[in-house]
Amino acid sequence: MGQNRLDYERLCADALRGVVRRAIAQVAERGLPGGNHFLITFKTGFPGVAMPDYLRERYPDTISVMLQYEFWNLEVEDDQFSVTLSFSDVRERLTVPFLAVTAFVDPFAKFQLKFEAPAESDAVPLAKRDKQPTVLKPVEAPKGDAQDKAKGSGEVVTLDAFRKK
Numbered sequence: 001m002g003q004n005r006l007d008y009e010r011l012c013a014d015a016l017r018g019v020v021r022r023a024i025a026q027v028a029e030r031g032l033p034g035g036n037h038f039l040i041t042f043k044t045g046f047p048g049v050a051m052p053d054y055l056r057e058r059y060p061d062t063i064s065v066m067l068q069y070e071f072w073n074l075e076v077e078d079d080q081f082s083v084t085l086s087f088s089d090v091r092e093r094l095t096v097p098f099l100a101v102t103a104f105v106d107p108f109a110k111f112q113l114k115f116e117a118p119a120e121s122d123a124v125p126l127a128k129r130d131k132q133p134t135v136l137k138p139v140e141a142p143k144g145d146a147q148d149k150a151k152g153s154g155e156v157v158t159l160d161a162f163r164k165k
Contacts, residue, residue: 016113020104025076027067035108037068043117046100048080052092062102065094 024038041064042049044056055063065085067074072084072091082095104113 010118013115017098017101017115020101020113021076021078021081021098023104023106024067024074024081028074028076028081032068036106037066037108039064039066039103039105039107040096040101041065041103042096042100043102046097046117048095048097049100050082050093050095055087055092064103 020040027036027038041062044051044059044061044063051063065083067083067085070086073093074083075081079099080095080097082093084091084093086092099118102115102117104115105111
């Protein structure tokens with residue numbers, strides 16, 4: 001996409017990944033409510049994914065994990081989450097950047113999101129994407145007569161004239 005255009009598709013995907021982040025963060029704080037549970041699919045080879053080698057060999061492209069009954073030490077950061085899960089009765093720690101997530105499903109709530117994982121070269125953490133400084137320019141106050149008029153020109157405008165009847 002050109003430099004002069006807004007990438008709305010990417011903005012929407014980032015916002016929806018924020019929904020995933022918030023949902024996981026709420027569970028990390030309070031636990032899973034009621035029958036809710038999460039099925040999370042992610043790219044195992046994505047930069048920043050930390051998992052045991054034997055799991056990566058078994059699932060070289062994607063893996064789906066369930067957060068329901070047996071998960072421990074769920075921690076959420078701005079751009080990733082970490083959790084300990086049981087694989088064949090062996091507890092393993094996983095760290096997953098939110099950009100690696102390709103699907104998030106809560107079957108109980110009938111809620112589902114699907115994502116395209118960005119190319120590795122575009123794998124800028126979500127937390128760093130919007131951290132560009134905003135430069136605000138000061139507004140000059142009106143001078144002389146314009147300043148006096150600005151102080152005394154308080155006019156109330158009703159929107160009724162603009163509404164369709």
